[in-house]
Amino acid sequence: MKRFRPPELTITTPNTPAQPDEAAAGAILTIDLGAVRENYRRLKARLDGVACAGVVKADGYGLGAVQVANALRKEGCETFFVAHLWEGISLRDALGAAPTIFVLHGLLPGSEAQGEAAALTPVINSTGQLAAWRSLARRLGKELPAAIQVDSGMSRIGMAPVEVEALAADPSGFDGIELKLVMSHLACADEPEHGANEAERLEFERLRKMLPPAPLSFANSSGIFLGKPYHHDLARPGAALYGINPTPGHKNPMQSVVKLEAKVIQTRQINAGAGVGYGHTFRATGPLRTATIALGYADGWHRRTSAAAFFEGTELPFIGRVSMDSIILDISALPEGRLKEGDLVELIGPSHPLDTVADVAGTIGYEVLTSLGHRFHRRYLGG
Numbered sequence: 255m256k257r258f259r260p261p262e263l264t265i266t267t268p269n270t271p272a273q274p275d276e277a278a279a280g281a282i283l284t285i286d287l288g289a290v291r292e293n294y295r296r297l298k299a300r301l302d303g304v305a306c307a308g309v310v311k312a313d314g315y316g317l318g319a320v321q322v323a324n325a326l327r328k329e330g331c332e333t334f335f336v337a338h339l340w341e342g343i344s345l346r347d348a349l350g351a352a353p354t355i356f357v358l359h360g361l362l363p364g365s366e367a368q369g370e371a372a373a374l375t376p377v378i379n380s381t382g383q384l385a386a387w388r389s390l391a392r393r394l395g396k397e398l399p400a401a402i403q404v405d406s407g408m409s410r411i412g413m414a415p416v417e418v419e420a421l422a423a424d425p426s427g428f429d430g431i432e433l434k435l436v437m438s439h440l441a442c443a444d445e446p447e448h449g450a451n452e453a454e455r456l457e458f459e460r461l462r463k464m465l466p467p468a469p470l471s472f473a474n475s476s477g478i479f480l481g482k483p484y485h486h487d488l489a490r491p492g493a494a495l496y497g498i499n500p501t502p503g504h505k506n507p508m509q510s511v512v513k514l515e516a517k518v519i520q521t522r523q524i525n526a527g528a529g530v531g532y533g534h535t536f537r538a539t540g541p542l543r544t545a546t547i548a549l550g551y552a553d554g555w556h557r558r559t560s561a562a563a564f565f566e567g568t569e570l571p572f573i574g575r576v577s578m579d580s581i582i583l584d585i586s587a588l589p590e591g592r593l594k595e596g597d598l599v600e601l602i603g604p605s606h607p608l609d610t611v612a613d614v615a616g617t618i619g620y621e622v623l624t625s626l627g628h629r630f631h632r633r634y635l636g637g
């Protein structure tokens with residue numbers, strides 16, 4: 255039996271959701287790759303000659319790993335970090351053979367050959383991961399590249415001090431392994447006064463001396479701002495490239511990268527006493543003019559977060575609950591008829607910076623960006 259399929263239907267793979275064009279989209283996400291490049295240059299200037307990688311895990315913090323990596327390559331960046339093997343495989347497909355791609359989680363048991371086939375460099379976090387990589391090297395009869403991550407005090411991922419000590423005592427530990435990098439990660443880099451920073455730095459120095467000599471990497475975005483003793487040989491910024499403030503509490507030294515705008519689906523007049531949205535959590539105390547916009551929690555705008563949108567600098571508070579696909583705004587502050595169907599209001603941008611949006615939501619810019627959904631029209635500028 256033949257299955258019916260309309261001839262005009264095109265099949266897209268689940269990993270590459272089709273994106274709506276500008277007219278069809280409920281919201282538009284503008285990503286300024288020129289600003290990403292500028293941010294990379296600003297970090298490079300602080301690093302004063304030390305090499306700088308680009309962290310593009312979680313699809314480039316939600317902004318497009320391939321687009322971001324290609325923009326950074328124009329600034330001479332040829333070293334990238336992803337978290338997962340499959341992120342590394344798709345980045346390798348897109349970028350070709352030249353760049354070095356580190357996989358922060360290392361390779362999970364049974365996936366080592368896939369990592370090798372895509373010429374990825376695992377960040378080895380345990381004795382078990384090291385043994386599996388060594389055994390693949392032996393089977394293939396060639397050296398395989400690796401980074402070693404030591405845990406200098408975050409207690410999250412990386413070889414524990416006892417593992418490093420055991421490895422130091424084992425002369426065959428690195429058989430078949432080409433050690434490309436020794437690294438660790440800071441738990442409190444965004445709090446420069448935190449005593450853990452210096453303690454971690456000293457522990458990193460102690461542990462790395464037990465390992466074969468290799469370039470060292472320690473600083474994430476905020477770590478770069480802790481100064482030269484934290485720079486070592488390779489910095490690993492993510493957040494700062496995407497415009498997130500690496501120095502919370504101080505003026506953001508980075509350029510903003512993201513603008514999120516949603517379209518007005520309709521405007522309404524509501525009367526005093528009308529309930530607004532699910533559960534009628536808001537009730538109009540007088541006549542109101544409202545606009546419903548085409549963005550909701552399915553697009554990454556958390557339901558628990560009340561906030562505001564902006565139109566030409568005027569604040570338009572959310573009223574009622576955030577729905578899956580829509581949010582209701584009080585637009586009474588605007589002249590009647592000023593906001594029309596199809597107009598765009600700003601959710602993240604110059605009137606409402608990313609870090610402010612995150613503060614209001616009780617979270618951090620990282621979570622706001624990586625929560626952004628897949629229904630936007632994405633517009634890339636510059637790069």
Ligand SMILES: *Cc1c(COP(=O)(O)O)cnc(C)c1O
Nearest residue numbers: 309439474475490491492493494
């Ligand atoms: C995510 C991550 C980074 C980048 O951190 P930012 O704070 O985004 O600069 C660097 N190193 C490791 C190990 C990470 O997990």
